[in-house]
Amino acid sequence: MSKLCKCGHKMNIRLRTVIYKNRIEIDNVPIYTCDSCSKSEVFQPVKSELTELISQFGSNPEKKQFFFNETNELAFLLMIASQNEYKHTSVDKILEYRINELLDLLLLARSLQDDRWVEDILKRLSQITLQSLNTYDLT
Ligand SMILES: [Zn+2]
Numbered sequence: 001m002s003k004l005c006k007c008g009h010k011m012n013i014r015l016r017t018v019i020y021k022n023r024i025e026i027d028n029v030p031i032y033t034c035d036s037c038s039k040s041e042v043f044q045p046v047k048s049e050l051t052e053l054i055s056q057f058g059s060n061p062e063k064k065q066f067f068f069n070e071t072n073e074l075a076f077l078l079m080i081a082s083q084n085e086y087k088h089t090s091v092d093k094i095l096e097y098r099i100n101e102l103l104d105l106l107l108l109a110r111s112l113q114d115d116r117w118v119e120d121i122l123k124r125l126s127q128i129t130l131q132s133l134n135t136y137d138l139t
Contacts (some may be wrong), residue, residue, distance in 0.1 A: 006120055009036035013043060014077055015069075020054055023061050028069040030078050049127075073098070073127040095128060102128075
């Protein structure tokens, strides 16, 4: 899962910490980094969600720590994919497992008539399924 940097070298995706206004720490944000020129950019499919999260903090935020993988399924899946035990599992497979797991949870949440939970699960599902599977070209 890499792309070309403007300098011609390969950029690799890593989960990194983003600090906002020296107060807010957002961990596990998928970011492309070039080892050659140190240029970095936020992974495009999570950009709007990260921007939205940051826009909620205002100009004078309180000290806080967020885990991006807790609100964003793509960050969560990238985290899983980077773990050693899943080194030999394709991201497609991990996605498939996760979608099945979320669908099971959705059934459960609906049977409990927990609307907030249902909404949260639907949001997570859309974060995964709205992305083209080409995005997960990790090979
Ligand atoms: Zn570069």
